[in-house]
Amino acid sequence: MQGLPMRLPVLFLAAATAALAPAAPAAAQVDALAVIDRVDRLLRGDSSRGVATMEVVTEHWERQMTMEIWSLGTDYSLVRLRAPQREAGTATLKADEDIWNYLPKVDRTIKIPASMMGGSWMGSHFTNDDLVKETRLIEDYDVELAFDGDDPDGVAVWEFRLTPKPEAAVVWGHIEYRIRQGDDMPLWTKFYDEDGDLARTMEHGEFTEFGGRLVPGVMDMYPADKPGERTTVRYEELEFDVDLEQSFFSLRNLQRSR
Secondary structure, three states: OOOOOOOOOOOOOOOOOOOOOOOOOOHHHOOHHHHHHHHHHHOOOOEEEEEEEEEEEOOOOEEEEEEEEEEEOOOEEEEEEEEOHHHOOOEEEEEOOEEEEEEOOOOEEEEOOHHHOOOEOOOOOOEHHHHHOOOOHHHHEEEEEEEEEEOOOOOEEEEEEEEEOOOOOOOOOEEEEEEEOOOOOEEEEEEEOOOOOEEEEEEEEEEEEEOOEEEEEEEEEEEOOOOOOEEEEEEEEEEEOOOOOHHHOOHHHHOOOO
């Protein structure tokens, strides 16, 4: 696990989600790029606001955090911790090409360099890139269909392999996705390092309707080299098409303590 601090769901986490895309094409003529783009947009959102909890379990300690998340398109997002109290106000901002962390205890704003995008966010098994969704999958990866059929439970799924384009500045050697054909819900994502070794697995579950839209309500991240460890993100609130302007995603707003 690469290390150092802080954007999930969106969440990461994360986190924020878009409207359910149009019905998926028939398996015989599946467009791999189109499916991955729909899933990528599902996990980003056009504009959204949500509240999520993050539970981090490691060999030596456990912790839980609550965060509020706002996003606008793919270029703007803000994540602010609500709890625990000692860290409330800690925040991460993505505004266009820039990413910033705010640490209220020392009243300090730090710009995150590209070299830290693969670093751990707040000691979790999610990276800064996961949090702010800096990487756009279909722009940075070539996508190919690897499997089209039923999983062991008899559910029709697609599996895709994403390989970085030569010019892409991304963390992973390649990524594998399993996606449910009926509704484009992601079931799991596997991330491999540059040597082709599995680095971590993210499982999606508890599919839930928020605002009439079906999304993964829970995401579990498991590091391959640390059996028994995990980070779980669970959405408590999620709303879409919220009224947000680019001006909301400012350094001034980042530095608000609440």
